[in-house]
Amino acid sequence: MAGDPRLADTLFELPRPYRIDDALEWIASHAPERAKGQRYTFAVRLRADDTLVGSIALGKRKRSAIRAELGYWIGTEHASRGYASEASRAVIAFAFDALGLERVEARHLTRNPASGRVMRNAGMTPEATMRAYLRDPHTGRIEDMVQWAVMRADPSRESAGASESASESASESASAIAPASAPRPHRLIGSRIATVALLVHDYDTAREWFREALGWRIVEDVPLDEPNKDGAPKRWLTVEPAKGGPRLLLARASSASERAAIGQQGGGRVWLFLETDDFARDHARFIASGVHFDEAPRQEPYGTVAVFRDVCGNAWDLIEPR
Numbered sequence: 001m002a003g004d005p006r007l008a009d010t011l012f013e014l015p016r017p018y019r020i021d022d023a024l025e026w027i028a029s030h031a032p033e034r035a036k037g038q039r040y041t042f043a044v045r046l047r048a049d050d051t052l053v054g055s056i057a058l059g060k061r062k063r064s065a066i067r068a069e070l071g072y073w074i075g076t077e078h079a080s081r082g083y084a085s086e087a088s089r090a091v092i093a094f095a096f097d098a099l100g101l102e103r104v105e106a107r108h109l110t111r112n113p114a115s116g117r118v119m120r121n122a123g124m125t126p127e128a129t130m131r132a133y134l135r136d137p138h139t140g141r142i143e144d145m146v147q148w149a150v151m152r153a154d155p156s157r158e159s160a161g162a163s164e165s166a167s168e169s170a171s172e173s174a175s176a177i178a179p180a181s182a183p184r185p186h187r188l189i190g191s192r193i194a195t196v197a198l199l200v201h202d203y204d205t206a207r208e209w210f211r212e213a214l215g216w217r218i219v220e221d222v223p224l225d226e227p228n229k230d231g232a233p234k235r236w237l238t239v240e241p242a243k244g245g246p247r248l249l250l251a252r253a254s255s256a257s258e259r260a261a262i263g264q265q266g267g268g269r270v271w272l273f274l275e276t277d278d279f280a281r282d283h284a285r286f287i288a289s290g291v292h293f294d295e296a297p298r299q300e301p302y303g304t305v306a307v308f309r310d311v312c313g314n315a316w317d318l319i320e321p322r
Contacts, residue, residue, distance in 0.1 A: 006076045037063035040094070044074065044087045053078040056087045058095055058104070067103035068095055072118070080114070080222040080236055082195070088122035096152045105149040116146060117220060124148035195238060196272075197249045199262045200312055203235055206250045209311035210239045213289040214274075219247055228254035241274070263313030270307060270315045279304040279320035286318070 033039035037060065044054040054074035060067070070091065074084045095101045106124060108115035116126070126148050133145040200206035210216040219238040228234045232254060240247040253259040265271050276282045283297060283306065294307040294315070303321040310316060 011073055040091075040099075042087070042091060044072070044083055053083055054087070056084075056091050058091060058099075066101055067105060068099070068101055070095075070104050070106040070122075077225070080220075080224055082121075082220075082236065082238075084115075084118040085121035086194075088118055092122055092150060102152050103149055105147060107145045107147050110144040110146055114222070116148070119148040121219065122150070123154065124150045125154070193246045195247045195249050197251045198310075198312070198314070199253045199258055199265065200250050201253065201259075201262060203237055203250060203252050206311050207237060207239070210248070210250070213286065213291050213311075214241075215285070216241055228252060229258075230254040265314055268315075270317050272314070273317045273319055276318060276320050279318065282318060 030039075030041045033041070039057060039059045041055060041057040043052055044056055045052050054072065056070070056072035058068040058070060060069075070088060072084050072088060092104050095104045104124075105127075106119050107130075108119065110129065119126075126146055128147050130145045130147060132142050134143050135141070136143055198206075207218065207221065211218060216239045219240050221235060221237045224234045224236055226234060232252070234252070234254075237250045238247045239250065251258075253262050279297065283293075286308065287293065292309045294309065297304055297306045301322070303319050305317050305319040308316050308318055
């Protein structure tokens, strides 16, 4: 993977060409660097079958430093599936919870915005665009870079799930695993619901409904290399509420069984529960945007609630808890 020219194009530190001896030298450096407390390198692998998909590391200038720089790479054949975001959240949690750091920072080339999306998904915020920051040692090209960072006390850590290991999908999630001799921080064994797949008829129709009708944010919308089951193009399209929480993966149904399940993912019951801090505001806004409600708002012991339907017909509760 590291020898792929597409990967090396944005990773200047990789030797070109990348040989077996280069890989062996890199692997041999991990234990000494970890022992000095200066660099912690992890493998990124699939939980399902241990397939290696990339690497991620934290680098410190000295053992006593209170900040570290995050770096990662994912093989091009595994790109755009959320693996880098998931691994970054886990390693940032390791930095704060196990190493006691106060700040984690990362940089990417301005011509590599996909890496910026990874940093945002990991809870980082952009700090600066650094013009003419470095020269590509292989081509001589002058490059600009964007710097991102997250602090221990940042609220963005919670919304990105940075204190827990995330799971981007049920069957293809990735994890950052330290070498066998490295200590495993106990906080990394936690889990949370990060993303739920919602079967939809059409990517663009569903995308616009969540954005325009519900006011949700488009997190990622990237084409994938493999096609859908029916041969049509496949996308990794995720959306999330304005205040964060588990994301929805808008998955286009591409088989007869998937199409039959559209609108029935809860088996006819209310399937998802959308909490709000102002029911009247959001109820009025949803109706104005054309959202269909099955009932008038009602008062229950637990809060104000009304059932509405999403773009595919699934039943949701809009609820303001007491």
